[in-house]
Amino acid sequence: MESGTSKSKVKRHVGKYELRRTIGEGTFAKVRFAMNIETGEPVAIKILDKEKVLKHKLVEQLPHTPINISLAGDKPQGVHNVQDKSCHSPLSKKVSLLGDEPSEVHNGQDKPRHSCLSKNVSLAGDELAGVHNAQDKPSHSLLSKLAGYKPSHSLFSETVPGDKPSHSLLTMQAHLRPFITCRQKFLGIDITIRALFGMKIYAFCCCIDIQSIGNQYFHLLPFAQYVTQSIRVA
């Protein structure tokens, strides 16, 4: 994290993002509008105090294995997502699924177009095995753009040397739990994990960049203008 000064006030930066006004506040986090100083791309950055995260054991709610999340609009054929309307976060919509044995999950067919998050994967088979998503490059994927489509690439670790992403890149995972529905809340994100149609397996995947700096976590989100219609970008 770096800071710069302007004539009137100090502008805070997180990597290549300049933090601007506060968009909103939730139970655990404050969300600020931010702008990529190189491209002008608007994003939202959710800021959480580590203390709060620890106090409310939010981290413990994160499954030890990676999870897969998808946004509204990403509905690969045959997959029915259940939206959780109790949460306003654009990341809160829904969910994943998949097998206990995290065999490599890939996809060659599914090309979601409207994902703000990257690497969506859909599997319609009864088995998870050696499926790859080498072709999958969602055209509107914010994070995949930022990460250069490299799952191991953290946006912030790239731009903030020395700062390690704590939970960035929640990647592909499989849980073979037919008919089990599980709800988790992690860092303000409601996550519903559902297994649909018995042995049929569907997978969604995304990269979530969460950077730990000082006593705070910074969570990069696509800026959802519909949430804050009145925000002024300036």
Ligand SMILES: Nc1ncnc2c1ncn2[C@@H]1O[C@H](COP(=O)(O)OP(=O)(O)OP(=O)(O)O)[C@@H](O)[C@H]1O
């Ligand atoms: N990606 C985003 N783009 C624009 N505004 C956002 C975004 N994410 C959150 N906000 C705004 O910030 C507010 C706080 O979001 P946050 O996710 O921290 O809490 P919440 O989900 O609204 O509430 P809680 O955490 O109590 O369930 C939201 O109500 C919304 O107005």
